[in-house]
Amino acid sequence: MIAQEIIKSLKAAIWFMFLTFPIMVIKVNTVYKTIEWRWMNMVFIGVGVFVGSFVWRWLLERKDKPSAKKESISTRTQAYLAENPISKRALQGALLVALLFFPMFMDAYQINIFTVALMYIVLGLGLNIVVGLAGLLDLGYVAFYAVGAYTYALLNTTFGMSFWIVLPIGGALAAIFGILLGFPVLRLRGDYLAIVTLGFGEIIRLVLENWNDFSHGPSGIAGIDKPNFFGLELNLNQMTDGVYYMMVVFTIITIFFVGRLQNSRIGRAWLALREDEIACQAMGIGRTRTKLMAFALGATWAGLMGVVFAAKTSFINPASFTFLESAIILSIVVLGGMGSIPGVILGALIMILLPEYMRTFSEYRMLVFGGAMVVMMVFRPQGLVSNFRRKYSFHGVDERLGG
Amino acid sequence: MENILEVKGLTMDFGGLRAVDSVDLYVKPKEIVALIGPNGAGKTTFFNCVTGIYTPTKGDILVNSNRGGVRINGFKPNRVTERGLARTFQNIRLFPNMTVLENVMIGKHCRLSAKIFGALFRDKKTRAEELKAAQECYVILEKLGLEKTCDELASNLPYGDQRKLEIARALATEPKMLLLDEPAAGMNPQETVDLTHLIRMIRDTEQIAILLIEHDMKLVMNLSERIYVMDHGQKIADGTPVEIRNNPEVIKAYLGEDIDA
Numbered sequence: 001m002i003a004q005e006i007i008k009s010l011k012a013a014i015w016f017m018f019l020t021f022p023i024m025v026i027k028v029n030t031v032y033k034t035i036e037w038r039w040m041n042m043v044f045i046g047v048g049v050f051v052g053s054f055v056w057r058w059l060l061e062r063k064d065k066p067s068a069k070k071e072s073i074s075t076r077t078q079a080y081l082a083e084n085p086i087s088k089r090a091l092q093g094a095l096l097v098a099l100l101f102f103p104m105f106m107d108a109y110q111i112n113i114f115t116v117a118l119m120y121i122v123l124g125l126g127l128n129i130v131v132g133l134a135g136l137l138d139l140g141y142v143a144f145y146a147v148g149a150y151t152y153a154l155l156n157t158t159f160g161m162s163f164w165i166v167l168p169i170g171g172a173l174a175a176i177f178g179i180l181l182g183f184p185v186l187r188l189r190g191d192y193l194a195i196v197t198l199g200f201g202e203i204i205r206l207v208l209e210n211w212n213d214f215s216h217g218p219s220g221i222a223g224i225d226k227p228n229f230f231g232l233e234l235n236l237n238q239m240t241d242g243v244y245y246m247m248v249v250f251t252i253i254t255i256f257f258v259g260r261l262q263n264s265r266i267g268r269a270w271l272a273l274r275e276d277e278i279a280c281q282a283m284g285i286g287r288t289r290t291k292l293m294a295f296a297l298g299a300t301w302a303g304l305m306g307v308v309f310a311a312k313t314s315f316i317n318p319a320s321f322t323f324l325e326s327a328i329i330l331s332i333v334v335l336g337g338m339g340s341i342p343g344v345i346l347g348a349l350i351m352i353l354l355p356e357y358m359r360t361f362s363e364y365r366m367l368v369f370g371g372a373m374v375v376m377m378v379f380r381p382q383g384l385v386s387n388f389r390r391k392y393s394f395h396g397v398d399e400r401l402g403g
Numbered sequence: 404m405e406n407i408l409e410v411k412g413l414t415m416d417f418g419g420l421r422a423v424d425s426v427d428l429y430v431k432p433k434e435i436v437a438l439i440g441p442n443g444a445g446k447t448t449f450f451n452c453v454t455g456i457y458t459p460t461k462g463d464i465l466v467n468s469n470r471g472g473v474r475i476n477g478f479k480p481n482r483v484t485e486r487g488l489a490r491t492f493q494n495i496r497l498f499p500n501m502t503v504l505e506n507v508m509i510g511k512h513c514r515l516s517a518k519i520f521g522a523l524f525r526d527k528k529t530r531a532e533e534l535k536a537a538q539e540c541y542v543i544l545e546k547l548g549l550e551k552t553c554d555e556l557a558s559n560l561p562y563g564d565q566r567k568l569e570i571a572r573a574l575a576t577e578p579k580m581l582l583l584d585e586p587a588a589g590m591n592p593q594e595t596v597d598l599t600h601l602i603r604m605i606r607d608t609e610q611i612a613i614l615l616i617e618h619d620m621k622l623v624m625n626l627s628e629r630i631y632v633m634d635h636g637q638k639i640a641d642g643t644p645v646e647i648r649n650n651p652e653v654i655k656a657y658l659g660e661d662i663d664a
Contacts, residue, residue, distance in 0.1 A: 284485055
């Protein structure tokens with residue numbers, strides 16, 4: 001048994017040493033036209049993989065064991081909070097206080113990072129409606145973000161319209177674009193839907209990049225007004241705080257609304273649509289209506305955040321709305337746990353804050369990120385926080401129904 | 404129109420293949436009718452046409468309503484369900500990652516009216532409607548003996564209970580008629596007997612008509628008041644169980660032609 005294990009690990013180690021040989025061992029010095037052979041690197045990789053493969057197999061075994069199938073920490077925590085509303089309120093209150101007093105102890109840089117994280121929480125929750133609840137894989141979500149951002153940028157720079165007036169317009173316009181995308185893809189599912197939405201995202205970006213008269217092309221739009229808070233004259237630091245507090249309010253409203261949507265008649269219909277489309281229709285749920293509603297509502301949040309983004313940075317160009325952005329938002333949803341609100345929040349914090357604080361290791365950032373994604377998908381494909389089902393209790397149903 | 408469902412000359416072509424060929428059928432209120440036939444006879448296609456999953460090539464499907472018969476050809480499945488025809492599937496199609504109660508509440512969907520603002524602001528009317536829906540669904544589960552599992556995920560139920568849950572979900576749509584596609588498939592003899600009682604009980608307490616496809620002849624003969632037999636897309640016989648049992652056409656379709664004959 002042990003001999004077999006060792007042989008397995010040896011094979012893995014040799015295989016990895018061979019694969020990484022060109023990049024880890026050979027180093028070409030183009031100035032002196034010499035080749036440097038770094039054999040020590042090969043030894044490090046060999047030993048690392050040899051040990052690592054034992055750990056990997058041990059983790060895999062542990063995962064497959066039936067005893068490991070007991071409810072995860074996240075599920076137990078959520079169950080506890082659902083049964084104890086007082087501790088739930090206390091936790092919410094503590095978080096809120098922490099969020100409110102956060103700017104007093106932090107510098108503008110930290111506040112800025114946190115504002116961005118909050119924006120991604122809202123974006124993640126919006127995409128969560130489409131992907132997590134309704135099960136429609138949308139790879140072009142950033143297009144709606146762009147619609148919102150350009151709505152504010154153009155209306156503000158050409159007509160001088162203020163942030164608070166454009167905010168609902170941006171949301172509504174994004175919703176309309178959501179429906180526009182929704183109509184042609186009503187019949188599509190899975191991979192096909194993903195490809196079409198990917199194309200849609202690229203179309204929007206390319207239009208913005210090439211339609212110079214409309215969007216000023218790749219050079220973007222500068223000098224967009226910052227949001228106006230009750231007509232106060234704010235300096236740069238106060239503005240940062242202002243945007244931060246606005247995002248806190250936004251995030252709370254979003255969490256509240258998405259939570260309610262999820263536990264409503266419409267949320268149930270989305271879940272059913274995700275599970276089985278034919279059965280869902282046969283049970284009396286209109287596919288067109290339900291799907292378009294998911295697309296439109298998901299897009300609305302992106303549009304609102306787009307307006308906030310344009311106002312916050314006061315400069316936008318199409319480079320902010322590439323596919324990578326869609327991919328990041330989608331990773332937030334998948335990493336956190338599809339359909340779970342606490343999951344999406346956690347996912348956004350990890351995905352946005354971790355890279356910021358890991359700037360010192362910036363060379364290895366993408367490597368760590370890629371590795372973390374692979375590990376996640378192998379060991380916790382359902383995401384960090386699994387979706388917690390609401391339970392109903394029935395006491396004295398008969399009396400209330402009158403016998 | 405006194406029949407609850409009336410199908411006239413229903414024809415369904417898939418390219419050059421005629422899967423259902425001018426079939427006539429009617430179901431009276433509170434009647435249990437069976438549709439039988441060898442594999443590939445077109446029974447499920449017939450169901451799919453009636454419930455709107457396919458749009459039939461020719462023919463009329465009429466459903467009883469307050470204003471006489473309504474032609475429902477080409478209606479989307481959800482509109483058909485709203486008209487009072489609810490179905491189950493041959494291969495179970497529950498929502499596996501939703502709880503048992505949620506599955507049934509999906510059936511209630513088309514009888515509820517909460518819109519987006521109701522969902523967001525959860526006003527008094529929406530809350531009352533949700534509570535009432537959950538309770539009514541719970542009562543349906545009690546009727547079918549599934550109430551103990553109401554917070555379980557549907558995929559965790561044993562096979563027989565999954566079949567029952569499909570019926571519960573269909574009942575939640577408040578149908579006038581239930582279409583069951585092979586409800587006893589994969590059940591053992593005891594479960595089949597229980598199912599027979601269950602179907603009869605549903606008909607008696609809910610006062611609805613039932614049209615079922617089934618291969619289990621014991622169940623069909625015990626339960627149904629009238630039987631339609633299909634073969635190669637055509638209706639080859641209809642009548643009471645006794646008539647069908649002695650019909651030479653039916654025997655030929657099921658057992659093949661005698662070589663001597």
